């Protein structure tokens with residue numbers, strides 16, 4: 001029998017929601033999956049060891065609720081990023097952290113400013129939490145013009161590097177935005193920052209200077225743990241306290257015991273983390289040069305994906321042709337970017353599979 005949606009008991013609020021559609025997670029794994037910016041390398045082996053330990057020797061503890069404030073993990077993050085523990089917040093993936101950010105800081109009365117091309121969850125959260133979102137157009141070359149943000153607002157949210165462009169905003173620009181908006185919360189979503197060529201580009205270095213600056217990051221990309229769902233925020237203790245109050249009003253145990261154990265082990269294995277980021281950075285350079293040779297224009301990405309425009313042919317059709325050959329990339333059918341493909345940096349083998357599939361199409 002055909003399922004028919006019955007919305008009689010839905011509130012208007014639920015009816016009016018326009019939810020985010022996550023990138024496709026196909027069921028069979030012979031596909032070359034370059035569509036959702038996961039890390040192609042496994043997490044640190046220490047993560048599996050810590051989770052196995054929690055599941056074997058400490059299995060009895062699963063009866064008990066986890067540490068509500070994930071204290072050990074926050075302590076390890078504070079040490080790794082040279083912060084105080086009261087400057088650190090963790091949640092169930094940075095998507096949840098961002099939801100709490102929207103619920104805590106942004107208002108109906110004064111808009112939230114964000115680039116017109118950015119992470120597509122921001123408009124969904126704005127809708128869900130009744131925040132007025134004003135999109136500020138990126139320049140022609142997809143970079144951010146900070147002067148365009150000179151208007152009254154309750155907040156600014158920028159992904160840095162931006163998604164899906166991969167373009168990095170400088171620390172000077174972030175410093176300027178935070179200085180010019182002392183009464184707004186400036187959120188820098190650094191989901192991909194660890195893949196930047198230069199170290200020291202994270203806005204974490206500015207949080208002691210600006211009490212209105214909040215930086216979010218995630219274990220999903222550079223730490224290869226998208227499946228564990230751990231994200232974090234760094235900022236002034238009073239911003240962190242606001243997030244904690246909001247968290248405790250929704251879900252006081254966002255991180256389960258296994259996620260806390262695994263994430264803690266990942267933070268402690270700094271050498272593995274750095275090595276993996278470096279490998280992805282090198283593979284990105286190779287991918288950019290291979291795509292350029294095939295006639296793609298590729299934006300200067302500092303993330304673990306590239307945003308590339310084919311010289312010839314329709315981007316949507318190319319994405320479809322790749323899919324028929326078992327390679328999935330992301331195509332956005334939306335103004336200004338409908339002639340681009342977003343391609344996650346894979347292993348050398350995956351990138352080769354992509355390039356070979358593209359070459360076949362060119363020579364066909």
Ligand code: PMP
Nearest residue numbers: 093094095119159191218220231
């Ligand atoms: N911010 C940006 C810019 C992203 O692309 C993503 C991943 N889709 C996230 C945040 C959320 O990542 P997660 O919830 O896995 O931490």
